[in-house]
Amino acid sequence: MDIPMTSPTSTPPHLVIAGGGTGGHLFPGVAVAQAFERLAPGARVTFVGTERGIEARVVPGLGYDLERVDVVGLKGSGALGVMRGLSRLPRSGLQARSIIKRLAPSVVVSVGGYAAGPITLAASLSGVPTALMEQNAIPGLTNKLLARVVTHAFLTFEESAPHLGGVSFSVPGNPVREELLKLAHTFAYEAPAAEGPFRVLIIGGSGGAGSFNEHLPGWFKAMGDLQTRLEVRHQAGRNRAEAVRPRYEGFGGQVQVEEFIDDMAEAYRWCDLLICRAGATTIAEVLNLGLPAIYVPFPQAADDHQRFNARSVVEAGAGVMLNDAELGSERAVNLLSGLMRNPESLLRIAAAARRIGRPDAAETIAARLLAMAGKDLP
Template sequence: MRIIVSGGGTGGHIYPAITIIRALKARVPEAEFLYVGTRRGLEADIVPKEGLPFATIDLQGFERHITLDNLRRAGKALVGVGKAARLVRKFRPDAAIGTGGYVCGPILLAASLAGVPTLIQEQNVVPGITNKLLSRFVTKIATGTEEAMRHFPAAKTVCTGNPIRSEVLTARREDGLKAYGFSGDRRVVLVSGGSRGARAINRAMVGVLKAAQHHAEVQFLLATGKGEYEAECARLKDAGVDLAAAPHIKVVPYLYDMPQAQAMADLAVFRAGATGLAELTARGIPAILVPYPYAAENHQEHNARALEEAGAARMILDRDLSSERLASVLTELLSEPEKLAQMAAASRRLGRPEAAADIAELVLSIAAR
C-alpha cells in the first residue's frame, strides 16, 4: 500500500499528519509513504527527522487582497499543480491524505482528478479556505469537532476528533513533577503560548508570577517560546520576581516534552490551536484559553468558544488580557476545587483519544474501494 500525505506551514498541520502515519504503520507495517510539503514550512525540518520520504512543492499562501505579489504566487501555484500531478503519477498512491495548509490543495486535487481516494482532516471548528475548496473533490472528510461538520457535505463527513500523539496519554504525572522539582500535593498551572510563545500571555504572566512568588501553594510552569525567553526573564526581574528564590515557579524557553508537562497540569493557560486543545481534552485538563487574534478565519476564537460553551474552559480574548484579568480567573478557578473538577470532566468528555486510529481505519476503508 502506498499513501501520499500533505500538510504544512505549522505544527498544527504537521503533527496530526505524522500521528496518522504512525497509526497507519501500526496497521499496515509494509505501507509506503510520501510526505509532500514546502521548503519554507516547518515540515522541511520535522518530517525528514521522522525518517519519512519528503518531496516539496514551491508554494506560498495568498494575501487577502489583490497585489502584484499575489500574481507571482498564482504563477507558482500553477507550476505547483503541475508538479503535484507528476508526483502523484510517479508515486501511484492508493490513497492521499491532507491535514491542512495551502500545500495540500494541489496534491489532493491532483490525486482526486487521477481517481485516487482522498481524505482531508479538518482540525478547527471553522475550516480554512483550502479545505473548503477541497471538500468538493475529496472522498472523505474527517473533522475534529461536531461543529465543523456543518461546513462540509454531510454524506462524506465523519467526526473523528483530532489525532494526538500516543505520548500524551502515556505520560505520567509523577515523571513531570520530578522533572521540574514540583511537589505532588500542590496544584500545577501550565502556561504556554505554543511552540513560538505568545507575547501577550507572557506579559500578563509577569503580574501573576509577581504575586505568586510569595505563595507556594500553587506551582507554575511557564514556557515563553525561545524568541521571548530572554525578554520575559528581563521583565520578571524588573518586576522584582526572584525565580531562584521561588522553586515553585519554573520559566523555560521551550517544552521539549509537552506530554510530560501536561501530565502534571491541573489547569492550563493556552492559545486555542486545535492540536493543543485535542491534547488538553484527551487528558481532561481544564483551561483558560487566549485565542490568537490573527488566526485565519479567526478559527482560534471559534475553537475556544466551543470549549467554553461545553464547560471545559474559560476564554479571555487577547484584547482583554491583562495581569489583573488573568490573575482573577486563575484565583477563581483554583479556589473552587469543585468547579475545576467539573471543568476537567467536561474537558474529558470532549476528548477523542482514539481519533488517530479512527482516521487510519477511514483511510484504509477508502483505499480498499
C-alpha cells in the first residue's frame, strides 16, 4: 500500500524509536536504527522507553541516546495495577509532549510495548509522521491502539492486518540486528556427525524461561545413552543461573548455564539445535541464519500470539513445535532422539528456515521511514 511521504529536505533526519520493555520489542528497533544510519549517514536516532525495560541496559551500550517516560503496562496487571497505570497517564503524556517538542523528530516508529504509546501518540498529535512495527501474528494492545493514529504499519505476518483496523500496511518481515545479518551472509548450517557431539542452545528470551529452567535438565537426563553426545548451553535468565546449575547434577553430557548471552551471533554459530520460545524476534533471527529449532510457545503470551507465530514456521517445514506442558515428556525425549539420530532432518529444517527468512527487512523499513521523513536516499 502507498505510504504518504513528505517533501525531501536537506536536514539530517532524526528517527525516534518508541517502546521496548523486552528484547522482542527492542532488538528489531535496534536493527532499524542501524539500517537507518547506513542509508542516511549523519542521521540521528533516539530511543524512548522506560527505566524498567531492557532498553535501559542495552541502548546506552550501543551508543544511542535513550529518553525515559514514566509509564507502566495496563493489560494483565490486575485492578490495582490498572489504577496505578491510569494514574500515571497524565504525567507520561506531558513527558511525551515535552520530549517530542525538544527532539523535533523527523519520524517516529513504535516497536510495541507500553512505553511506545505516549510518545507515538504525542508525535501524531504534533503532526510528526508516525508508523508502527508489529512483530507478532496477533498484535499487542499498544500497537492495536496506535494503529488508529499512525500513518503506516510494518508487519511480520500478514495475519496481523485484520487486528489493526484499516491502517495502511506492508509486510517486510521482522528486522534482525546488524551483527546477525553479517553472520547470515557468511554462515551455512552444517549438521553434526551422526555419532559426534550434539550442541543444544537454550534461549528462553531476554528474561529466561521458568519452565525451561525447571524441566529441561530432566529432559536431557532422560536421554539415555545419547546424553554423552549432548553439549548444552542454557540461558537461564538474570539471577537464575545458580538455581539451575544443581538441576543438571547427574547429567551425562556437558553443560554451561549462563544468566544472559550477550554475543548471540557466536552462540547461534556454535549450536546444532536451538530450543527456544516462539517470540517473533527469535524466530526472525533463526530463520535468517537457517537454523533448526524446537519452538516452545510461551503459554501465557498475550492472545497466545507465540503459538500463532510458530504455526506459520512449522507449516513451512522450517521448525518443530512442542507444547510447554510437554517439556521433558516422552514425546520430547523421542523428538530430540529422532533429531540427534537423523542429521538429514536437521538439514531439511535448516534449508526451509533459510528459504523463508527476510534478511532485507530492516533496510526496507528504514528506507520507507526515510521517505516518510522527507529524506531522499543517496
